[in-house]
Amino acid sequence: MTIKTPILATALLGALAIATPALQAEVLAEWDFSDTYVLAPSQTAIGMSADSASWGSFGGITQTGNYGRSSANEGSLFSRVETLASPAATVLGSTDTYATTNNTYFEFTMTPDSGQAFSITSFSAEVFAQTISNNGGLSQAAYTIHYSLQSDVTGWGNELGSTTFDAPATTNQNGVTYDAEPFNVTLDSSFANISSEVNFRVYVWVETSDPSQYQSIRLDTVTFNGSAIPEASGSSMILGVAALIGLFFMRRRRK
Numbered sequence: 001m002t003i004k005t006p007i008l009a010t011a012l013l014g015a016l017a018i019a020t021p022a023l024q025a026e027v028l029a030e031w032d033f034s035d036t037y038v039l040a041p042s043q044t045a046i047g048m049s050a051d052s053a054s055w056g057s058f059g060g061i062t063q064t065g066n067y068g069r070s071s072a073n074e075g076s077l078f079s080r081v082e083t084l085a086s087p088a089a090t091v092l093g094s095t096d097t098y099a100t101t102n103n104t105y106f107e108f109t110m111t112p113d114s115g116q117a118f119s120i121t122s123f124s125a126e127v128f129a130q131t132i133s134n135n136g137g138l139s140q141a142a143y144t145i146h147y148s149l150q151s152d153v154t155g156w157g158n159e160l161g162s163t164t165f166d167a168p169a170t171t172n173q174n175g176v177t178y179d180a181e182p183f184n185v186t187l188d189s190s191f192a193n194i195s196s197e198v199n200f201r202v203y204v205w206v207e208t209s210d211p212s213q214y215q216s217i218r219l220d221t222v223t224f225n226g227s228a229i230p231e232a233s234g235s236s237m238i239l240g241v242a243a244l245i246g247l248f249f250m251r252r253r254r255k
Helices: 005-019 096-101 232-254
Strands: 026-031 048-050 067-070 076-080 105-112 117-131 143-151 161-167 181-186 198-208 215-229
Touching: 026 048, 026 105, 076 117, 096 143, 096 198, 105 117, 105 215, 117 143, 117 161, 117 198, 143 181, 143 215, 161 181, 198 215
Parallel strands: none
Antiparallel strands: 026 215, 048 105, 067 076, 076 215, 105 198, 117 181, 117 215, 143 161, 143 198
16 A cells, blocks of 8 residues: 555654653642641652652751741741740851851752653742741841752752842731742753752841841742653654654655
């Protein structure tokens, strides 16, 4: 049976379209902390996995009640500036050096499946503050929160992007939650074709004239965007179909 050339060409082009994976930007992993005390990612792309959100040692400060996951904003990560228990001890220092030395960070890990890879193009999160109720309506000093995104890919200590959040002073208030602001970072080619585990940390420190256990920082809706890269078998199929199309049109020209 002879196949007419237009039909064959259409079939080959269709096969190429099917074989070619979509490389458009997508959410690779997201953590929204909406389920009570759940730190696992709320969304991950096909062909990869993501670990539960975690955190550093915070200088050896006891975790319970001082940092971790909070129910604020329907679920978020948090840290107090000073410990809840008296006598007060520093949880978040006032410099980036303190943050790196005392490991005051939140960590996010993603890993492609075997034979897979992905490119990470951007990071986004929501940052905000909450002046926690102190049951006494005492005044609280203003404080500025610093957030710094880093990764093991480019080396800890090399900042990929940063932002700040300013929490104003309060007077005789039992608690205030401030509206979240975006923290967006565009990532460069260092994060292309990732084929092994990659780790990100958001380091946090706070500047204030009067540190308090009632001042707290928040981090929510952490998202990494990018695109999946086809595995070797998929790439071979694409090349094979493309070669058939090229051969077909070469034979047509010779005729």
